[in-house]
Amino acid sequence: QSVVTQPPSASGTPGQRVTISCSGSTSNIGSNYVSWYQQFPGTAPKVLIYRNDQRPSGVPDRFSGSKSGTSASLAISGLRSEDESDYYCAAWDDSLSGVVFGGGTKLTVL
C-alpha cells in the first residue's frame, strides 16, 4: 500500500483534457515539492513536472501540475495517442525521511 495514492487507471479521447490525482499527507505532499514522471514499458521514468508545477525544458506545455494542501494533480490537455503511458507522482516524506512514490496511473487514450 503506497503512502501516496493515485488512481490505478485513467482514460480520455484525443484532444480531451485529463487529470490524474495524487493524494498524500502533511508529511509528504503537504510540506514538500511534488514531481511527476512518465514511464513507457521497458524504459526509465522521465520527469514531466518538478517543484509542483514546473516543466523541464523540452516537456510540452500540454502537461501541467498543481498542488493544494495534501493533494497534487497532473493535467494533460490536447490528449494525444503518444501520451498513453504510466504516470507517477513523488515527494519527500519528512516522517519516513525518504522519497515516496505514488502507485502509478495507467493512462489509456481511447
Place this chain on the structure above:
Amino acid sequence: QVQLQQSGPGLVEPSQTLSLTCAISGDSVSSNSATWNWIRQSPSRGLEWLGRTYYRSRLYNDYAVSVKSRITINPDTSKNQFSLQLNSVTPDDTAVYYCARGLRLGQFDYWGQGTPVTVSS
C-alpha cells in the same frame, strides 16, 4: 549531458549480496548540488526509493526504512561512480533497479538504463 551507466549481475542467490554500480558522466559524484539515488521497481512494490548518497561539505547517506538494515550506498570519487549493496536478499528483492540523479527541488532528472535483478537459486 549527464549519463548514468549501470552495471552488475542480473541474478543473485537468496541470502547473498546484490551489488550494482552506476558510472556517472557529465557530472560529479562529489557535486554539492546533486544527490545520487537508487530506486527499484517491481509489480508488487511499484517504484520504491531505496536511498541516496551526496556531498554537502561532507558525505551524507539516507536510506529507506524498508531496507535500512541491509543497504549500503557508497560513492567512489576516483572512478566517479556510486554503488549499491543490498545484503541478505530474498525473492522479494527481485526488481528492476535504477540509479538516478536527484536535484535540490526534489526531482530525479537523469536515470540509468535499469538493471533487472532476479533473486533465485
